[in-house]
Amino acid sequence: MDREDLRQRLLEERERMAREIAELDADLSKSLEDSSEESPYDQHMAETAAVTLDREIDLTLQDNAQATLTQIDRALHKLDNATYGLCDNCGKPIGEGRLQIAPYATLCVDCKRLQERNR
Ligand SMILES: [Zn+2]
Known part of the structure; x- marks a missing residue:
């Protein structure tokens, strides 16, 4: 695989990750809004737990996507200084x-x- 093909592949992957992070971001701020609207007198424990779990999964996914994005940037940098x-x-x-x-x-x-x- 030549360098330009590689760069293209990395940039595409980077695009995909950035989109994923943005989507998770939207999910996360939405779930924050949802939970702040809940009245303290009307809390269904199970539901709250499920929301918390969803949030945790989203956060983990976001962490992973962010880590991959950082790695892609690093790989692009290595491509530039020929240590790829x-x-x-x-x-x-x-x-x-x-x-x-x-x-x-x-x-x-x-x-x-x-x-x-x-x-
Ligand atoms: Zn090694």
Whole structure:
């Protein structure tokens, strides 16, 4: 895959993530409005719990999307300074196969595993 194709793919992915974050944002502010309208005398516990859970799922999704977006920016930056495809941590090649699946990967499989274990 050449650099311009890659950049295009990353920019498309970035667009998709930004849209997802915006949608989740809209969801979140909507659920905030909903809960503030609720009267304290008319609270159905189960319903409130479900709303809270929805909110938490949205927040997690938003966190993930935000993290991916940051990673895409990082990958684009690496593309510019010709370190794309090299691991941020150990400097070894990330590997063609891994980049095919996740073009925004900035860590090799080994370092990624380490990072996840230390989380
Ligand atoms: Zn590495």
